[in-house]
Amino acid sequence: MKLEIEKLTASYGSVRALHGIDLYCETGEMVAVIGSNGAGKSTTLNCICGVVPVSYGEVRLDGLDILDRPPHEIAAMGIAQAPEGRRMFPRLTVLENLEMGAYLLNDNKTLKKRLEYIYDLFPKLFERKGQNAGNLSGGEQQMLAIGRALIREPSFLLLDEPSLGLAPVVVESIFDVISGLVRSSDVGIILVEQNAVLALGIADRGYVLENGRIVLESPAKALLDDERVKTAYIGG
Ligand SMILES: Nc1ncnc2c1ncn2[C@@H]1O[C@H](COP(=O)(O)OP(=O)(O)OP(=O)(O)O)[C@@H](O)[C@H]1O
Numbered sequence: 001m002k003l004e005i006e007k008l009t010a011s012y013g014s015v016r017a018l019h020g021i022d023l024y025c026e027t028g029e030m031v032a033v034i035g036s037n038g039a040g041k042s043t044t045l046n047c048i049c050g051v052v053p054v055s056y057g058e059v060r061l062d063g064l065d066i067l068d069r070p071p072h073e074i075a076a077m078g079i080a081q082a083p084e085g086r087r088m089f090p091r092l093t094v095l096e097n098l099e100m101g102a103y104l105l106n107d108n109k110t111l112k113k114r115l116e117y118i119y120d121l122f123p124k125l126f127e128r129k130g131q132n133a134g135n136l137s138g139g140e141q142q143m144l145a146i147g148r149a150l151i152r153e154p155s156f157l158l159l160d161e162p163s164l165g166l167a168p169v170v171v172e173s174i175f176d177v178i179s180g181l182v183r184s185s186d187v188g189i190i191l192v193e194q195n196a197v198l199a200l201g202i203a204d205r206g207y208v209l210e211n212g213r214i215v216l217e218s219p220a221k222a223l224l225d226d227e228r229v230k231t232a233y234i235g236g
């Protein structure tokens with residue numbers, strides 16, 4: 001399957017956040033979108049999910065226009081986001097949060113299988129399944145956010161800065177799981193990150209977003225070697 005955005009333009013009031021973005025992701029590949037604070041990374045993902053209105057442009061899933069559909073319909077079509085800031089239900093347990101992610105599933109056997117799959121990816125979540133999400137560490141909350149997005153077996157997983165605020169060893173283990181997902185399943189991942197080295201290190205292709213515009217697009221390895229990327233995002 002192919003998720004495609006074309007000439008995507010979005011504004012908050014009179015402030016234009018995206019000035020015509022073109023990008024695509026196919027199932028079975030990981031695409032990184034790197035950019036600094038305020039570049040428009042979260043806005044891009046939120047436009048795809050239908051939670052931020054688009055003023056111009058298109059979002060297509062296998063050629064089908066999905067713009068202007070409500071977020072729950074876009075989710076049901078197989079696009080899941082683990083949002084920035086994680087946004088769990090703090091007073092619900094880990095298990096309850098995961099079940100919320102699966103609210104469209106009314107088949108207990110499938111739910112059980114999916115839960116096992118998530119616990120397999122993130123054994124920490126199994127250990128903490130009865131604990132309130134609000135008491136999890138930052139890394140565990142990130143695992144829960146990814147688990148909740150994955151529980152419906154989406155075709156596309158949108159990750160908004162999964163490394164944010166986490167210790168390097170925790171980031172490493174989460175990124176191992178993320179890169180394993182692309183190899184073991186057919187999911188397509190759009191990984192939004194400020195950490196260019198990390199994201200481009202595991203992605204197939206990458207885009208650089210600056211002030212609401214894509215300024216570079218290349219295979220990830222080529223971007224890592226690009227002088228402009230090195231100067232602006234890797235520190236020489
Ligand atoms: N709800 C909002 N209301 C008004 N302006 C917003 C809103 N959300 C984002 N913006 C503005 O839109 C632009 C893009 O923001 P966005 O959150 O997409 O950036 P980002 O690349 O995700 O940044 P960060 O790395 O800090 O998360 C910024 O100038 C931001 O100030």
Ligand SMILES: [Mg+2]
Nearest residue numbers: 041042043084
């Ligand atoms: Mg953001």
